[in-house]
Structures are given as C-alpha cells and as structure tokens.
Amino acid sequence: MFDRTLDCARRMDRDDVLARFRTEFHIPKGPQGKDEIYFCGNSLGLQPRRTAEYVNEFLRDWAAMGVRGHFEGKNPWLPYHEFLTEGLASLAGAEPSEIVAMNSLTVNLHLMMVSFFRPTSSRFKILIEDHAFPSDTYAVDSHLRHHGLDSAKALVRISPRPGEELIRDEDLFNLIEREGSSLALILLPGVQYYTGQVLPMAEIVNRGHTVGAVVGFDLAHAMGNIVLNMHDWNADVAAWCSYKYLNSGAGSVAGCFIHERHVKNTALPRFAGWWGHNKSTRFQMGSEFQPIPTAEGWQLSNPPILSLAAIRASLDVFTKAGSMAVLRAKSEKLAGYLEYLLQAECGGHLDIITPADPTRRGCQLSLSLRSAGKDVHQRLETAGVVCDWREPNVIRIAPVPLYNTFDEVYRFVHLLKGLL
Numbered sequence: 001m002f003d004r005t006l007d008c009a010r011r012m013d014r015d016d017v018l019a020r021f022r023t024e025f026h027i028p029k030g031p032q033g034k035d036e037i038y039f040c041g042n043s044l045g046l047q048p049r050r051t052a053e054y055v056n057e058f059l060r061d062w063a064a065m066g067v068r069g070h071f072e073g074k075n076p077w078l079p080y081h082e083f084l085t086e087g088l089a090s091l092a093g094a095e096p097s098e099i100v101a102m103n104s105l106t107v108n109l110h111l112m113m114v115s116f117f118r119p120t121s122s123r124f125k126i127l128i129e130d131h132a133f134p135s136d137t138y139a140v141d142s143h144l145r146h147h148g149l150d151s152a153k154a155l156v157r158i159s160p161r162p163g164e165e166l167i168r169d170e171d172l173f174n175l176i177e178r179e180g181s182s183l184a185l186i187l188l189p190g191v192q193y194y195t196g197q198v199l200p201m202a203e204i205v206n207r208g209h210t211v212g213a214v215v216g217f218d219l220a221h222a223m224g225n226i227v228l229n230m231h232d233w234n235a236d237v238a239a240w241c242s243y244k245y246l247n248s249g250a251g252s253v254a255g256c257f258i259h260e261r262h263v264k265n266t267a268l269p270r271f272a273g274w275w276g277h278n279k280s281t282r283f284q285m286g287s288e289f290q291p292i293p294t295a296e297g298w299q300l301s302n303p304p305i306l307s308l309a310a311i312r313a314s315l316d317v318f319t320k321a322g323s324m325a326v327l328r329a330k331s332e333k334l335a336g337y338l339e340y341l342l343q344a345e346c347g348g349h350l351d352i353i354t355p356a357d358p359t360r361r362g363c364q365l366s367l368s369l370r371s372a373g374k375d376v377h378q379r380l381e382t383a384g385v386v387c388d389w390r391e392p393n394v395i396r397i398a399p400v401p402l403y404n405t406f407d408e409v410y411r412f413v414h415l416l417k418g419l420l
C-alpha cells in the first residue's frame with residue numbers, strides 16, 4: 001500500500017476524499033510565512049474558519065437584541081446547548097438524551113463522581129490507570145478524601161508491566177476481577193494520552209458490571225478521534241473536553257454522557273443548579289429542584305454561548321465530513337503511513353510505543369527516541385513542525401484526518417531523519 005517515494009504521499013492526497021476539508025481550517029504559519037506542519041491536534045485542535053462567523057452571530061444578536069437574544073434570532077441562547085446535542089451524540093455513539101455540553105472536563109468528572117461514586121463500607125475503591133492525566137488523578141483522589149477514605153487503600157491503579165509502556169488487557173481484567181466486590185468505580189481513558197493506546201471499552205464495561213462496579217470513561221483523547229459507541233457499550237458515564245480533536249478552542253465547554261438507564265432516575269443524588277431544572281417550570285423560580293430526566297439534568301448554570309458557538313461551528317465541519325467511520329478510514333491510513341515511513345527512514349533511532357494494531361490506536365503515534373533528546377523537538381519546531389514533547393524522551397505526533405495531509409507526514413519524517 002505504501003512506498004518510500006514522495007509520489008506515494010501525493011497520490012494518497014489526490015485520492016483523499018477528505019482533502020478539501022483542510023481549507024475549512026486556519027493553518028498556523030511558521031516564521032517564513034509557510035503553513036506549519038501541525039501535528040498537535042491532540043492537544044489543541046485548529047480553528048475552523050467558520051468559527052468566527054458563528055461567534056460573531058452571537059455578538060451581533062447580543063448587540064442588536066440584548067436580553068431578547070435568549071428567545072429571538074436564528075439561534076436563540078436559551079436552547080443553544082441543544083443545538084450541539086445531536087452532533088455530540090453522533091460522535092459519542094449515544095442517544096441525544098444521554099448527552100449534554102456543559103462546564104469543563106474536570107468539573108464534569110467531579111459532577112459524575114458526586115452521582116456515581118457512592119462508596120459503602122465494603123465497596124469503596126476507585127480503579128484508575130497509574131499514569132492517568134494528573135487532573136483525573138487529583139479529581140479522584142479529592143473524592144476519596146471527601147468521603148473520608150485513604151487513597152493508599154481506596155485507589156487501585158493499573159500500570160503497564162515493568163519495562164513496558166502499554167497496559168495489557170489481561171492485567172486490567174485480572175485486576176478488576178481480583179478487586180471485585182470492593183470496586184465502586186472504574187474510571188479509565190478511552191485513548192491513553194501519553195501512549196495513544198485505545199482501551200477495550202466495551203469489555204471493560206462488561207467486566208466492571210460483572211463485579212458490580214460503575215464504569216466511566218475520560219474521552220478527552222477519544223472524542224472526534226475514534227469511533228465510540230457509549231450507549232451500546234453500556235458505559236455508565238463519560239466526559240470529554242472540546243478543544244483537542246473537537247477543535248473548539250482552548251478551555252471551551254466540555255461534554256458529558258450519562259447512560260439512558262441513569263438519566264431517568266431523578267432521585268440520583270447530584271449537585272444541582274437551576275439549568276438542570278425542569279425547563280417548563282424553571283422560570284417560575286420555585287425552591288424545589290426537579291431535575292430534567294436527561295443528561296441535561298446535571299447542568300448547573302446557563303452556559304457561555306461564545307464557547308458553544310465555537311463548538312457548533314466545529315460540529316458542523318464534522319457533520320459535513322460525514323461519519324466518524326469516514327474520518328477513521330483516513331486516520332488509520334495516515335497513522336499507518338506515518339508508522340511505515342518512520343520504520344523505513346528512521347528505524348534504528350526510535351521506537352513507536354503506540355500499539356501497532358489500528359483498532360487499538362487513534363491518530364496519535366508516540367515516538368520514544370532512543371538516544372536523541374529534547375533538542376530534536378526544538379529543531380523540529382524551528383523547522384515548522386508543531387508536535388509535543390513529553391519527558392523523558394517521547395514525541396507525540398497526531399496527524400488529524402480533517403486537516404493534515406500525507407505530504408506533511410512525508411516532509412515530517414524526512415525532517416526528523418535529518419535531525420536524528
């Protein structure tokens with residue numbers, strides 16, 4: 001399928017059904033005014049061109065209508081978050097009633113734990129990964145303390161075996177089985193941020209439910225990256241941010257999935273706010289909280305429309321591109337090509353720690369440099385490649401199917417080869 005020639009890259013770009021979507025984005029320019037090779041969409045996705053238009057629509061409506069903007073205009077603010085539901089549901093593989101755009105990712109993790117981490121004297125442990133993103137670890141640890149639990153006893157961590165980078169499924173499943181009836185919550189990533197490993201989510205839910213635990217996922221690196229089926233996989237909850245593969249701008253409003261079987265249970269304990277209250281009586285300003293019987297029942301405040309406008313713009317690009325399956329087809333090919341060329345051109349200088357199995361990875365390949373150091377990353381930046389460096393020796397490269405090209409992969413690998 002691949003060979004080492006530049007022609008091969010150009011041919012794949014010519015055949016790429018998504019090629020025209022690159023022009024939907026602002027591509028940052030390097031020092032010489034040339035497009036940068038932007039492989040950092042796993043950290044901050046690029047800005048869709050239409051974002052300004054959607055944000056400006058809000059600003060114009062606000063200027064022209066003041067408070068009437070809540071109800072009037074083409075996209076009134078009162079139901080504005082609902083305009084995102086279908087697009088997010090499609091990316092998460094969920095029913096609309098299971099989805100809400102709100103808050104930020106870490107806040108949503110907290111809100112989900114308030115409702116779904118209900119420790120008892122015998123079932124009180126949380127299982128996370130040893131190398132979890134720090135915010136997730138802090139959030140989980142603070143809930144344990146909040147319940148008067150000691151994380152030395154109540155926090156169970158799954159790690160790769162010594163000398164290995166990836167979590168083995170069998171180790172994870174064995175740990176779930178071993179902890180069994182003491183496990184209250186399993187909170188794992190869909191895609192591990194450092195290695196790019198996709199965890200077997202459906203099977204984790206199965207195994208977790210078998211021992212009676214609640215199963216939640218952090219989809220920060222999974223939404224907009226891999227095909228998800230949160231509803232069918234039967235996950236209890238999930239949360240994600242929207243500024244990585246969802247291209248909605250730094251700090252933009254995050255999302256949350258709560259399975260249908262939970263959302264109707266309005267008796268579930270939760271931290272409440274007026275935006276989660278029954279829409280038909282919200283403005284009667286009563287003192288008794290009646291949660292909306294969908295994921296929206298976990299909303300706290302009226303949301304920032306500026307940010308929701310950016311998400312709406314981004315979701316429209318996803319909708320135009322078709323399904324996640326279309327994006328995945330290109331993504332697998334881009335990652336496969338990157339892997340092929342790295343092995344062919346830079347073979348002895350680095351190891352790809354991301355799984356080789358395409359079903360167990362997303363866009364990102366994490367490259368562990370054998371002897372070269374951080375200066376390689378700096379020189380890549382100088383040469384117009386944007387990617388990120390993780391201590392001690394890992395470069396994460398994420399070619400994104402909506403805006404990256406095979407030609408960029410080719411040029412990147414040859415730049416890297418020159419530096420190694």
Ligand SMILES: *Cc1c(COP(=O)(O)O)cnc(C)c1O
Binds near residue numbers: 104135193218
């Ligand atoms: C990016 C990321 C975060 C960031 O959290 P915010 O609350 O959005 O700042 C948290 N967890 C994971 C796994 C991430 O990848």
